[in-house]
Amino acid sequence: MNLAHIFTDIPILIVLSTFVLSIIFCLNRYLFVNKNLRIFHKFLSNFKKTDLNFRFKEIDEWMSMNPYVSGAWMEFKNTLVFSESVALRGQNNNLTYKEVSTTVQNIQTTVDPLYFFNEDSLITSKFNFKFLQTVPTILTGCGPLFTFLNIAIAFGKIDFSSQEKTISSVANLMASMQVAALVSVFAVGSSLLFLIIEKVTYNNLCKRILAKCQDLISKLFDNVSSEKFLFELLRETKIQNNNLQHLIAGMPDHFKVALNSGIAANLVPYLENLIFGINLLNKQMKESAKKSGGDEVDELF
Numbered sequence: 001m002n003l004a005h006i007f008t009d010i011p012i013l014i015v016l017s018t019f020v021l022s023i024i025f026c027l028n029r030y031l032f033v034n035k036n037l038r039i040f041h042k043f044l045s046n047f048k049k050t051d052l053n054f055r056f057k058e059i060d061e062w063m064s065m066n067p068y069v070s071g072a073w074m075e076f077k078n079t080l081v082f083s084e085s086v087a088l089r090g091q092n093n094n095l096t097y098k099e100v101s102t103t104v105q106n107i108q109t110t111v112d113p114l115y116f117f118n119e120d121s122l123i124t125s126k127f128n129f130k131f132l133q134t135v136p137t138i139l140t141g142c143g144p145l146f147t148f149l150n151i152a153i154a155f156g157k158i159d160f161s162s163q164e165k166t167i168s169s170v171a172n173l174m175a176s177m178q179v180a181a182l183v184s185v186f187a188v189g190s191s192l193l194f195l196i197i198e199k200v201t202y203n204n205l206c207k208r209i210l211a212k213c214q215d216l217i218s219k220l221f222d223n224v225s226s227e228k229f230l231f232e233l234l235r236e237t238k239i240q241n242n243n244l245q246h247l248i249a250g251m252p253d254h255f256k257v258a259l260n261s262g263i264a265a266n267l268v269p270y271l272e273n274l275i276f277g278i279n280l281l282n283k284q285m286k287e288s289a290k291k292s293g294g295d296e297v298d299e300l301f
Contacts, residue, residue, distance in 0.1 A: 011146035019190035029127040034205040044216040076116040136191040143187030150180035
């Protein structure tokens with residue numbers, strides 16, 4: 001049996017066509033993933049951890065508008081903890097801002113970023129990954145299917161009506177048995193070859209660039225547990241309450257000092273000026289009395 005007859009056999013053509021189409025689909029999807037992950041990696045490379053406080057809006061807009069990572073980003077954004085500050089009114093009604101926590105100085109996350117930006121969300125969910133995993137099983141299953149189908153058809157063509165037909169049908173049976181065996185060989189061989197190609201391309205086109213993206217996003221956002229952050233807020237609250245207690249305890253002394261300083265600065269000079277004015281008026285009246293003889297003034301006082 002020549003090669004042309006083997007490769008024109010319908011079962012073998014079906015197995016080979018399934019193998020080639022599966023390889024094309026696999027490479028197409030993996031190249032699509034590789035392209036988008038490279039774009040994602042290039043975007044993340046433009047940012048540093050110190051840039052997040054004033055460039056977060058830029059990151060948020062790009063992530064939200066990119067359909068490839070928008071789903072994972074929206075879930076991840078809900079776990080972010082920002083370095084919030086409170087407004088405090090000081091003297092002369094000037095507003096001053098103070099950080100809520102002394103340890104949270106940038107944008108942090110309470111969940112590991114790899115929980116959202118993982119292999120499932122950035123690779124396998126972007127195409128029919130389960131179909132690719134079943135391709136080797138399909139190819140392997142085609143081998144026994146077409147093998148037994150060819151054997152059944154060959155046995156159905158055996159003719160024992162004459163010696164010549166018997167010899168001819170047996171010869172055709174042996175040829176069909178050979179093709180049936182080759183179908184299984186092609187099916188198992190193509191299944192093994194597909195597994196090798198799929199694993200190699202998946203690792204080179206998807207896993208490597210995914211690891212780089214995960215490394216970048218992990219460096220951008222520090223991971224802090226929600227319990228730790230709440231503990232920091234509790235610590236800051238206790239410090240502020242302690243300072244408030246000291247302030248309230250010292251208010252009487254501060255009020256006394258402020259009252260004494262107010263009296264010394266305002267009331268005492270006013271009384272001194274008033275006494276000086278009275279003395280001056282008394283002196284003038286005495287001089288006037290001396291000039292006029294003093295009788296009228298003596299009668300008044």
